[in-house]
Amino acid sequence: MRVVLAEDLFLLRDGMIRLLEAYGFEIAAAVGDGPALVSALIEQRPDVAVVDVRMPPTFTDEGLRAVLEARQTVPGLPVLVLSQYVEQLYASELLADGAGAIGYLLKDRVFDSDSFVDAVRRVAGGGTVMDPEVISKLLARGARKEPLGELTDREREVLGLMAEGRSNAAIAERLVVTERAIAKHTSNIFMKLGLPESADDNRRVLAVLAYLKA
Amino acid sequence: MTNTKKRLNAVAQGGFWFFVMLFPMLLGYLLLSLAVGMAGIGLGLLLIPPTAVYLRRLADLRRRKVKQWRGIDIPEPYRAAPEFAPGFGGYWRKVVFHGTDPAFWRDGAWVVVDPVVGAFLAVLPLAMVLNGLYGMVISVLWDVLTRHGFNDWYLFVHVHHGNEGLRWAPAAAGVLELALGVVIAPALLDAHARWSRLLLAPTPAQIEARMKHLTATRADALDTQAAELRRIERDLHDGAQARLVAMGLHLNAASQLLEKNPEAAQKLLLEARDSSAKALSELRDLVRGIHPPVLADRGLVDAVRALALDSALDVEVRAEVPGRQDPPLESAAYFAISEALANVAKHAAADRVWIDLRLTGGLLKITVTDNGVGGADPERGSGLRGIERRLATFDGILALSSPQGGPTVVTMELPCVSSSPKTSSSSGTA
Numbered sequence: 001m002r003v004v005l006a007e008d009l010f011l012l013r014d015g016m017i018r019l020l021e022a023y024g025f026e027i028a029a030a031v032g033d034g035p036a037l038v039s040a041l042i043e044q045r046p047d048v049a050v051v052d053v054r055m056p057p058t059f060t061d062e063g064l065r066a067v068l069e070a071r072q073t074v075p076g077l078p079v080l081v082l083s084q085y086v087e088q089l090y091a092s093e094l095l096a097d098g099a100g101a102i103g104y105l106l107k108d109r110v111f112d113s114d115s116f117v118d119a120v121r122r123v124a125g126g127g128t129v130m131d132p133e134v135i136s137k138l139l140a141r142g143a144r145k146e147p148l149g150e151l152t153d154r155e156r157e158v159l160g161l162m163a164e165g166r167s168n169a170a171i172a173e174r175l176v177v178t179e180r181a182i183a184k185h186t187s188n189i190f191m192k193l194g195l196p197e198s199a200d201d202n203r204r205v206l207a208v209l210a211y212l213k214a
Numbered sequence: 215m216t217n218t219k220k221r222l223n224a225v226a227q228g229g230f231w232f233f234v235m236l237f238p239m240l241l242g243y244l245l246l247s248l249a250v251g252m253a254g255i256g257l258g259l260l261l262i263p264p265t266a267v268y269l270r271r272l273a274d275l276r277r278r279k280v281k282q283w284r285g286i287d288i289p290e291p292y293r294a295a296p297e298f299a300p301g302f303g304g305y306w307r308k309v310v311f312h313g314t315d316p317a318f319w320r321d322g323a324w325v326v327v328d329p330v331v332g333a334f335l336a337v338l339p340l341a342m343v344l345n346g347l348y349g350m351v352i353s354v355l356w357d358v359l360t361r362h363g364f365n366d367w368y369l370f371v372h373v374h375h376g377n378e379g380l381r382w383a384p385a386a387a388g389v390l391e392l393a394l395g396v397v398i399a400p401a402l403l404d405a406h407a408r409w410s411r412l413l414l415a416p417t418p419a420q421i422e423a424r425m426k427h428l429t430a431t432r433a434d435a436l437d438t439q440a441a442e443l444r445r446i447e448r449d450l451h452d453g454a455q456a457r458l459v460a461m462g463l464h465l466n467a468a469s470q471l472l473e474k475n476p477e478a479a480q481k482l483l484l485e486a487r488d489s490s491a492k493a494l495s496e497l498r499d500l501v502r503g504i505h506p507p508v509l510a511d512r513g514l515v516d517a518v519r520a521l522a523l524d525s526a527l528d529v530e531v532r533a534e535v536p537g538r539q540d541p542p543l544e545s546a547a548y549f550a551i552s553e554a555l556a557n558v559a560k561h562a563a564a565d566r567v568w569i570d571l572r573l574t575g576g577l578l579k580i581t582v583t584d585n586g587v588g589g590a591d592p593e594r595g596s597g598l599r600g601i602e603r604r605l606a607t608f609d610g611i612l613a614l615s616s617p618q619g620g621p622t623v624v625t626m627e628l629p630c631v632s633s634s635p636k637t638s639s640s641s642g643t644a
Contacts, residue, residue: 054507054511060510060511060512061511061512084494084498084501084507085498085501085502085507087507087508087520087523088520088523088524089508089516089519089520089523090508092523106494107494108490108491108494108495111487111490111491112487137524
């Protein structure tokens with residue numbers, strides 16, 4: 001699997017390259033600033049990109065803007081965004097195009113390399129992975145707001161795990177119930193949120209989007 | 215050469231003040247008289263705002279030209295004008311605002327006395343030059359004038375038929391007078407500039423009040439800053455630093471156990487990893503309290519939107535603030551809003567909040583409205599006082615309307631002096 005890596009701090013870039021290569025990824029390009037990232041994404045068309053938010057030249061949300069720009073040219077280009085902090089505002093901007101294949105994680109999630117690499121693979125496969133910190137903030141306040149107010153507590157919990165990018169099987173394991181029970185919850189969620197019949201993956205993205213926008 | 219040129223320029227400047235500006239000044243005098251004269255029947259009061267604006271135009275022109283020509287700086291004493299609502303209510307507020315601004319009445323005093331004192335100082339050099347030229351004309355045309363029965367005094371010379379012995383005296387006196395007029399012109403125009411400053415600059419009492427305000431708000435700002443630094447130091451010491459020490463200990467122990475007891479070493483390594491995650495999480499919280507990342511990345515409006523998303527309340531943000539403001543001002547406004555929102559969550563028993571940000575006429579106006587129980591008292595809690603102090607450093611103000619039963623509206627206003635030149639945030643800060 002070919003990866004484009006964007007990280008301006010040498011130490012972290014080096015560490016990430018080692019980690020990803022150890023898990024069998026091929027580093028197509030490793031860049032250190034926004035403009036270089038945009039061109040690397042468009043020229044290399046990697047299977048997935050791992051991108052730091054804050055980079056030169058402005059040292060603000062350079063990486064985020066580069067990703068949004070590149071995804072306008074290459075819709076649905078899988079990108080996992082890493083940051084020292086997660087913001088719901090940025091999460092909803094990343095998800096706004098509804099194309100999925102987006103991850104948004106805190107940098108320290110890299111520490112757990114197995115689940116980090118798993119997240120990279122899920123994003124590469126078109127999935128959506130949101131950091132538990134984004135999800136927990138949403139759970140704290142989402143209860144009152146439309147249209148999520150119509151969901152039961154259990155359904156909200158399932159939606160939260162879905163937003164973390166977990167499959168029905170993984171959610172079932174986490175909540176200690178059968179996978180069929182989870183499938184029932186998810187179809188209820190899709191129905192209550194008024195999401196049209198389509199490929200399951202895309203509906204999951206739209207559900208998460210509705211969740212973030214609430 | 216340049217000296218002569220400077221002097222002639224001064225003569226011309228005096229001419230400008232007299233011949234060009236005297237009529238507009240008298241018009242201002244007339245407007246003021248109408249406003250004051252008809253104040254008794256109310257109509258005059260309505261004339262106050264246009265009069266104030268007109269007088270200020272005149273005074274600002276004087277300030278600008280005096281600075282440009284004579285190099286004397288005249289600061290403006292006016293209060294910052296708030297935004298007035300349309301309709302009669304807004305207009306009435308305008309009347310009250312201008313009518314109670316001491317600077318307006320000082321402009322009024324200026325327009326009354328300046329046509330006498332200021333005009334005299336300004337026009338004297340030019341008058342002397344013109345009169346000098348007139349003396350020369352008299353000498354040249356002596357025959358023509360006296361033959362037609364001209365009979366008058368030019369300075370000390372009696373100009374009439376039969377006094378031909380003094381024919382060239384007016385010209386001689388005229389040359390002297392002209393020269394004198396040109397020589398004294400810079401001094402008189404400087405006196406004119408100082409006279410303008412006397413009437414148009416803030417009074418010592420105003421300056422003293424301003425200094426008191428600045429001293430107090432500076433002390434507050436320094437106190438707040440010192441307290442903030444102490445808090446950061448304590449948080450680092452008890453938080454991230456302690457976690458890093460624990461991490462080092464775990465790693466050390468793990469390295470020693472690696473051979474003998476790999477399982478125990480593995481456990482310690484995992485603990486070290488958790489410590490680093492916790493240290494990072496604490497550092498993140500600390501950074502949010504110092505300077506929130508979205509504020510640094512995107513500026514005030516998006517930072518407030520992010521704040522709204524993170525809030526447990528249902529917060530709606532409306533904003534009309536183009537570009538970026540000065541970073542310290544953005545930070546003050548952000549934390550003021552954040553504090554106001556925290557107050558709502560703590561005391562108001564509200565579930566909806568509306569935040570409105572608007573930049574008009576160099577004034578950033580922020581309102582935070584909630585649908586809670588009302589009855590907020592700034593004397594009771596320290597929250598609103600804290601916001602007020604924070605804003606005062608930037609000459610900002612806070613107004614609170616909170617009747618029993620709600621709704622509560624917190625209005626904050628911050629003058630943004632240097633907002634216009636920087637509209638882009640993407641200039642490099644490496």
